[in-house]
Amino acid sequence: MPSLLAVFALVTWQVVADGPLLGPDEQISRALVGHGPVGLAEFFTDLGNMQVALPVLACAIIFSLTRGIRREPLYSALAMAAVPALVVPLKVWTDRQGPLTEATGYYPSGHTATAAVAYGAASMLLVPHLKRSWPMLVAAILLSAATSIGLVLRGYHWPLDVVGSWCLSGVLLMALWVAGRRSRRRSSSSTPTDRGGPGRGAG
Template sequence: MGSWQRIAMVIMLVLVTLLALNGVSALDRFGLLLLRDDTTYALMGPRWFAITVRDVTALGSNWILIFLITSVCLILTIAQRVRHAVTLAIMAIGGVILSMGAKYIIDRPRPDLVEPLIHVYTPSFPSGHATMSMVCFLGAALVLTSVDGPARVRKAVITLAVVMSMFVGISRVLLGVHWPTDIIAGWLLGALWVDMVYRRSQLFKSRVVSAH
């Protein structure tokens, strides 16, 4: 990610945060009601669609992500890539702190325009599922593909990680538990944090190599 891209993401994150602080925007209403019945506000589509959405959102649940990060860190440690394991652990732990800290500082209420398909109890902004799925999926993809290998494979793995996080985030809006700006902020926050930690890790590696 280049400098101008990081600056653009920071600006977008600030703008989305301002939208969230000012209440429900037209973007939030439009996104939340996009795939819902105009009268009942029920999620449109066959019954299996709602079930599938709940399955997709589970990919960003705490236990799934804890299992993913723990497993990858353990594998990296066994493979004697301790620095990579530590980098991924810092990404995950820092992501939780950033996400939960922002939630309780901003304290945005959950959507009340529709009946949610699942029950949640924490504040709405930013989405923890969107933030942590981006942190964990993208972070794992970057760390696992950081060794020499085909560039196309690295791009494919990173793209898959981002797409998975996007599906998780979208599922939260479809379930009626997040505003779209919650999701956008979560994605941006997660991506910025991963980028910062990964670049710091690469800088530390280069300094160690230079010292030797």
């Protein structure tokens, strides 16, 4: 987590101070914009829409609740709520202009953060109930990566906008994972165990 915060701070500083990293960032963006199948790239960007990502997380939350799990779904909802709470003020503060527009407020990428946290949190909720965890985790990574690729190819965001959101999302997901692990430990430690023998004072 410290390394993610350090990279996020570095990228944010570069954006605010118009640092030297913005030159290569803009060059990479111009080299990539317009490449690849337009329809597929647009589909990838839609994966980061609230209308798409939130129902996926909502289904995972409902599934966990039906299994009698309470804390982890709550933590996941809080992590998702933290995305706009963090991203919107950062967009206003950094005031970065977009690649193909004069409009500002493009750093960090809200679509990237939405996709990463929604799909990542959903995978964390579902993995404990699956025999194999890696397919769900891989799916979450691929969906988040596809969103980021689509945003850059369509010229909706600079690459550094996406990198900043990856770091921010990574911090939220790591905090969610730690909170979920502690919750499971408390639940397991509070569960009474049957030792199979007579109680004290029996007989």
